[in-house]
Amino acid sequence: MATQSIKADDVIKSIAxxxxxxxxxxxxxxxxxxxxAYKSETHAxxxxxxxxxxxxxxxCAHAHRPICQDTGVTHVFFRMGMDARIQDTGHTGGTRSLQALANQAVAEAYTCAANPLRASMIHGPLGSRINTGNNTPAIVHTELVEGNTLEVLVAAKGGGGDVKARYAMLNPSDSISDWIVNQLPGMGAxxxxxxxxxxxIGGSPEQAMFMAKRSLFAPINMHELRQHEPKNNVDSLRLELFERINALGIGAQGLGGLTTVLDIKIEQAPSHAALxxxxxxxxxxxxxxxxxxxxGSGPATxxxxxxxxWDDVPDALPMQNGKSVNLNTLTQAQxxxxxxxxxxxLSGTLLTARDAAHKRLADLLEKNLPLPVDLRNRAIYYTGPVDPVGNEAVGPAGPTTATRMDKFMPALLEKTxxxxxxxxAERGATAIAAIKHAKSAYLTAVGGAAYLISKAVRSARVVAFDDLGMEAIYEFEVHNMPVIVAVDALGGTVHRTLPIIPEN
Incomplete structure (x- = not known):
């Protein structure tokens, strides 16, 4: 097979x-x-x-703005033909690696002026944990195969999915289905x-995790599989897991309902007989x-x-979506x-704070030092927004997982x-007990609806910890921001993945 040259700039532009x-x-x-799933759902x-x-x-499709404020860690899967060559004539330091090309593409894509994407990658995970600023580096996987082309799969994987990854080394006689189904309630929403x-399934430990992630990028075809008899053990397991997991009733956003998973994808590899x-x-x-x-014919299109x-999808939520709440006059009785x-x-003034801001607030409280913002009778929204463009007050600003802030709840509710x-998603026992004791409330917004939520934000400004970038404390002015009461002042909960909290 003839050797084929592929321009480095084409690789960069295509990934970006x-x-x-x-x-x-x-x-x-x-x-x-x-x-x-929406058409079949009966749980309100x-x-x-x-x-x-x-x-x-x-x-998002209309405005070309991000679906979620967590615009993800970039994963690039290269399948490079043995007879393909990277032509990097414009680079004086010699031919750059595929990792370097992917990194350049990520930097260009995430700092695009027309649609900036949120930088979430940090370096020094055991130390400084400083944001890299452009979401580099990419996570790169390279496979050398026959041929003279370069096949590329690009994924932007959010942290909410990866943090729920699970791994186990089962005994060969154990039930794979039982182990997987038992993981779902503990994964939360x-x-x-x-x-x-x-x-x-199979291979070595790191192979199993790699296969689980790579399998996600196969087409969704469960509807077709359910119409026919399974052809092999993989099909049988997919069908069994689909039925058993959806029967758990976790549902959309953990709020209950018929659909928790849309499909089950499985990859397997040979493994040691004892594993x-x-x-x-x-x-x-x-x-x-x-x-x-x-x-070699140019960049991808x-x-x-x-x-x-989207013709049958409305442009906005119905106005009767919930009861109106004025955050500026909020009282404990309300x-x-x-x-x-x-x-x-929700309408009125809303503060934002995530992990890093909570840590700083907790440190100040522990030292009996004043906080940079007054939290009395206020509400905090866990979000790290995307930068705005044009006339936006803020970019996509969906919620982040609340449980990461659970350990800060007792001190914040008691002292501020x-x-x-x-x-x-759900809250853990520590947070629920603190909410019940303080007679406060925890509300949920829909994860994955970040641009829709940002439409409710009329103005935004940083009011504390501006060095934290997207983790700074913002003050939002919101109008009709949709939420659901997930934990009320009595400790009542709406999520289907929670432990039972004992009375005290």
């Missing part, structure tokens, strides 16, 4: 364009699966969450279901990936989905009247007069 493309376009098969909170995901998808669950490695990795409601083939896919499951529309917190 792919990252921009997937930031605002859902894969068509994923969108159709969400639409089917889950149905409302699915509608928000669909509206958000439509808005921080991975923003419904989504696809990837499963890796049965099993790994699972979920894909969230902000599913983002695409693939392309470079043959990406065709937008058919706009008709908060105490809310009950788990109530839908609210904070009335409410807003995030995504």
């Amino acid at each position: 364009d792919a990252l921009q493309y997937v930031s605002y376009y859902h894969p068509t098969d994923f969108l159709l699966a969400i639409k089917q 909170p889950a149905r409302n969450a699915l509608l928000q995901l669909l509206i958000n998808s439509k808005l 921080g991975w923003c279901p419904p989504g696809v669950l990837g499963v890796g 049965l490695p099993v790994a699972i990795v979920p894909n969230c409601a902000a599913t983002r990936f695409t693939s392309f083939l470079l043959t 990406f065709t937008p989905p058919d706009p008709a896919l 908060v105490a009247s809310w009950r788990a499951g109530d839908a609210l529309m 007069g904070l009335l409410a917190t807003i995030g995504k």
Whole structure:
């Protein structure tokens, strides 16, 4: 086979364009699966969450703005033909590695002026934990294969899905299905279901995890599989897991309902006779990936989905989505009247804070030092927004997983007069006990509906810890921001993945 040259600049441009493309376009098969889940859903909170995901998808596709504020860590899977060569004539230091080309593409895509993406990568994980500023480096996997082309799969994987990854070394006689199903309640809803669950079986421990993640990028075809008899053990296990997991009733955003997983994907590999490695990795409601083939004829091009896919999706939530709440006049008595499951529309002044800001606030409280912001009778929203463009007050600003802030809740509620917190997914026992003791409330917004939520933000400014970038404390002025009461002042909860909290 003849050797084929592929320009380094074509690799960079193709990956950068792919990252921009997937930031605002859902894969068509994923969108159709969400639409089917919405049509079949009968549980009102889950149905409302699915509608928000669909509206958000439509808005992002139209505006070319990110589906989720967590614009992901870039994963690039290269399958490079042995007879393909990278031509890097414009680079004086010699031919750059595939890692270097991917890093350059990520930097260009995430700092694009027209659609900036949030930088979430940090270096020095055991020390300084400083944001790299441009979301580099990419996570690169390279496979050398026969041929003279370069096949590339690009994915932007959010932290909410990866943090819920699970691995076990089972005994060969153990039930894979039982182990996987038993993991789901403990995974909670921080991975923003419904989504696809990837499963890796066999190989070595690291192979199993790799296969679980890679399997996520196969087409969704569970609807077809369910119409026919399974052809092999993989099909049988996919069907069994699909039925058993959805029967758990976790549902969209953990709010209950019919659909927790849209599909189950499985890859397997030969392994040692004494081993049965099993790994699972979920894909969230902000599913983002695409693939392309470079043959030496230029960079890849990406065709937008058919706009008709969103014709039956409304442009906005109905105004009767919930009871109106004025955050500027919020009282403890008002908060105490809310009950788990109530839908609210928030208007007024809202503060934001995530992990790093919470740590600083906790340190100040421990030292009896004044806080940079007054939290009395206020609400905190757990978000790290994307930078705004044009006339936006803020870029996509969806919720982050609340449980990471649980350990800070007792001190914040007891010492500051904070009335409410807003995030995504369930809370743990420590936070629920603190909320009940303080007679406050925890509200959830829909993870994966970041651009829709940002439409409720009329103004935004940094008020503390500006050195933290997207983790700084912002002050938002919001109008009709949709949320659900997830934990009320009595300790009542709406999520289906929670431990029972004993009375005290």
